[in-house]
Amino acid sequence: MAAYLNRLHHISLHVSNVNKLAYELVSQYKFDLFAARLSGQSRQLAFRKGAAVFVVNERPNQPPLRLNEPLTGITNGHSFDLNRDNVGKCGGDRHVNCLYDVTPHYSVDSACNVCFEVEDVERSFKVLRDHGCDFLVPPTAVQDDRGLVTYMVVKSIVGNVCHTLIDRTKYKGSFLPGFETVSDSSLDDTSCPVTHFDHITYACSRKATPQVMQWYQRLFGFRRFFIDSNEDVDEGYVLNQDGVGLRLTAMEYWKCSQKGIALNFTDKKEPTCKFVIAESLPEQGRNQVDTFLDQHRGPGIQHIALYTQDIVSTAHTMAEAGVQFFSPPPAYYTEVGKQQEIEEAGHSPQMLAQHGILLDTDVRQGPSPQIESRENRGYLLQVFTKPIFAEDTFFLELIERRGASGFGEGNIRALWRSVQAYMENERGEPQGESTPENLQSAHH
DSSP states (O other): OOOOOOEEEEEEEEESOHHHHHHHHHHTSOOEEEEEEEOSSOEEEEEEETTEEEEEEEOOSSOOOOTTOOOOSTTTTOOOOTTOSOOBOOSOOTTOSSTTSOOOOOSSOEEEEEEEEOSOHHHHHHHHHHTTOOEEEEEEEEEETTEEEEEEEEEOSSTTOEEEEEEOTTBOSSSOTTOEESOSSOOOOTTSOEEEEEEEEEEOOTTOHHHHHHHHHHHHOOEEEOSSTTOBTTTBEEEEETTEEEEEEEEEOOOOGGGOOBOTTOSSBOOOOEEEEEEEOGGGOOOHHHHHHHHTTSOEEEEEEEEESOHHHHHHHHHHTTOOBOOOOGGGGGSTTHHHHHHHTTOOHHHHHHHTOEEEEEEOOOSSTTOOOGGGEEEEEEEEBOOSSSSSOOEEEEEEEEBOOSOOHHHHHHHHHHHHHHHHHHTTSOOOOOOGGGTTSOOO
């Protein structure tokens, strides 16, 4: 039995300079700051773009909460018994440093909490407890005049990544209890139509993939998603030539697609969010996965993909606002057949090259495998931002899918080389420290 997940609720980032990242998310990435929780010991800001929600937490310099340590103070002096069936009630948040999360004792900025909605936190807690999980926060109830939310936080098997499981079916507010509304209306920026998180990529140590896959399958009912039709079941999707040493394995959590849950930005069923595990292969030498592991001090979330309905417009708008993107090798756009491929997809090679956007064609199975028609083609467009923290760790991806469900197998080589070239050029250069004086300037 697994603790099945309903949907992705938000992703938390812990940073040392909340003001700086807040400025960049709003001014450059065009997110809307819509809710905030500010107290003497905690600063938590919630940003939204479509159904993609980031919660940015300030990293304080204090000891972390130890695994399975009772959470006190939030229930008027009563700690939790992890063997009890009831949950604690909370009418306020004065004594809690970080609601719906934990305060990590981590030396670098990091995206480290993926929060999911579940139907029953208590049931999920019992299931995960039976599997021997480490709980960072036991089942906890938080309420205000708009209702009640129950949540818990469990440590994952991937580095510093944890998962908040939350039940907000009894809550009528715009976000979560404890947060005050900053903006009632989400900005409808048609030039930057990001709608949701498309996928999350973990950077993991070599040979860690099978254990990570088994953990998510056993505890949360994740299932394998094959990146390529010829992908080896055990080995995953492997690129191990021409200077690229990479293993990718994907999985997805969406189990109940038949429910057809609707979101406010689409008439279709709620989209799935896939997880990708990336690990380096030793044959090709050090690469960006190794760099991430070194500078992040261990495995973690390497990048998050934002789905956009118009990647050209989105990339252009963000670039004009100061976002810097990785550029593939110039030869990418002059490869044999690539210009025709781009034009057949309805795009200009020059326009894609201007923003470093890559395009991959996904030929879907038609009535006859021998007949390839335009109706059976899907297209995937992608571009990566440069790292958004001081270290060469976490970055964002823009992705547009036009009938393609994979990850741009034809683009992976070019994306890898563009990131690798940046890492090689930047490695060894001193990183500047974040200061209040540079809040109004671009990060890169």
